[in-house]
Amino acid sequence: MIPIEYWLVFSSLLFCIGAYGVLTKRNAIVVLMCIEIMLNSANINLVMFSSYHTVLHGGADPSGQAFALFSIAIAAAEVAVGLAILLSVYRQYRTIEVDKINILRW
């Protein structure tokens, strides 16, 4: 079995890559994609801990797997909503670059 540290390092890297993308990319669609990466890093953690639970304590506990599925479903819905928002934002401002859309301020 792959050691638990590998999984943790992998998912952390994935999360950081996603966070970096969210903070730096100007295109809103790329930002949305980066959020998906972050969500997936969390899913990996959920699945990983779920499988290790079976190994360490005996007996299967599928709740981690179930949560991962749940979160994938939510991510799908979120992408749909997010793209819809981006579409209407584009209609309004003719751009989807996030640093241009900053009217919500003092």
Added chain:
Amino acid sequence: MLEYAWLIPVFPFAAFILIAILPKRTLSWEDGAGYAIGGAAAALILSVLVIWEVMSGSTMVGDGPKFEWLIIGDISFTFGIWIDQLTAVMLVVVSVVGTLVVIYSGGYMHGEGENRRRYYAEIMLFISVMYGLVISDNYLQMFIFWELVGLCSYLLIGFWYEKPSAASAAKRAFIVTRVGDIMLMAGIIILFKYVGSLDFVTLFDQDNAAAVPTDMMVLATVLIFGGAIGKSAQFPLHEWLPDAMEGPTTVSALIHAATMVKAGVYLTARSYPLLIQAPESLLFVAVIGGVTALLAATVALVATDIKRVLAYSTISQLGYMTLALGAGGYLVLYADTGGGYSAAILHLMNHAFFKALLFLCAGSVIHAVGTNNMRLMGGLGKKMRITSMTMLVGALAIAGIPPLSGFWSKDEVLAAVYHAGEFDGIFFLLWFMGIATVFMTAFYMFRMWFMTFAGEPRSDYHAHESPKLMTVPLVILAALAAVSGFALFISDGFKYFIEGSIGGLLHEVHHESATDMLGVIFGDPLTYVSLVLATGGILLAYKMYYLPGFDRSVFARGIPGRLQVALENRWYISKFYDDFALRVVYSISLVADAFDRYVIDGIVNGFAYLGGRSGNVMRTMQTGNVQRYAGLIVIGLCLLLIFMLYIVPWGGW
């Protein structure tokens, strides 16, 4: 029936309320004078009933009805009544003078129109709160009425408030007496701190009073007397009283004879059981009294305003009373006699009658002539027979010519002071000041009388005698001023009667018959000294102001001239206060103003500025850039994680 004595202030107060709120047409005669006379007369009847009861031997000291109005923990403050011989005398003085003044006002204030309503309302409030002060059975109640008396005097002195001099005189009276009021309050607080009660019955118990350390007792009594210095216009706070002449003459009569200034003497007399504990304060009281008597009499020598002469004479006579109270305390302590105390109260009563008379006569003259300046009067004797004759009675009474009232009480005062000299030499000096004042009193009173009524008119006026409404009170007061001194001999004698209110301080009560007293008075060579001096003063005034051909210009040159200038400037005391106020107080005010403007306001404005500026800086963080917000969230999360994972375990929380 003494438990109904609380009704005495209620009647004038009811008159005050009625005059103040009733519709104009129901006020009818003289805009409310009818209600005022009714209220005053009702109080007069009750007061006479009270003194009747007290004379037949019943008093109410500490066992009267009480009304609790403030409870803090175990301490409760009450309104109550305290009726003893002193209270009874004060009640009679206030009610007789008050009633006569109100009746007289019916004629005197006739020309005031709409303002009469305000006048009668304020007069009734004034009389009412004075009754309240007199029947108080604790210092707090007394202080409340004390302040109300001050307020009423402010309102009445400033009755013609559209006149700037009257407005400023009212303010002056209020502020100067306030200095005394603060001292009185401080004294009361000291007593309360050590004894834990302000009721007379507790404080006057010699065992409770012993709980106060000696030096604190001296301080407390001096401070309480400080209240009397302010209210009774004693040196150095006496300058408000002559200025208070800006009010209507009836108000002056009331202030000088019955209310206000008598409150201070009453307070000192009332606090006797405390003063006895501190002989140093008694000496202070006596010295202030002696100095005031002499100082005020000297200024009265040169005053040309008829009311100012009377004002300074009041201050001087109040000085006598204070002097007698101070000397009387020594007599109680060392000679076991209440001679000085009774002399002071007798003089208070006699002075109330003859000073009210003199003021109302002066009012009658001013009413007829239309000026206060005696240089413009003269020759009024023929035209105003009743006024001039009654005023002559008043002047003879105050000068101390037997058998009029002033003679008896002034003689008692001087005898008490001389007697006290056996126990402290300074009383001889004070006696000398008192005897000098006798001469001056006789002189300035007759100077005033001759300048007003004798000779030829010095200006163009058509004087006529005042209406009956004004002359009848004059005649009644003249009769009282003539005979009130004989109170000394009524039944057991005034001395025996009034000693009842300080009975606990004396070991045995001396009982003298009228013939004994007469023998003492006329067997004492000092009586003839004061008599000769008084007669001399009258004769000098007669020579200088009645007989023609006296060259008064000798007083205008050299040292007498300079002295006269000093006297005309009232010893520069008033000027000193003005300069003091202008320089010292004004500069303190400037500093306080600057402190307020720059330090206090600076702090407040500084905080507002800080808020504004920091808001300006902070709002630039609100860029509207979502990624920046997200970045801050991530940084915050990282810091939180570091804190929770490393700092918290490291610190051992």
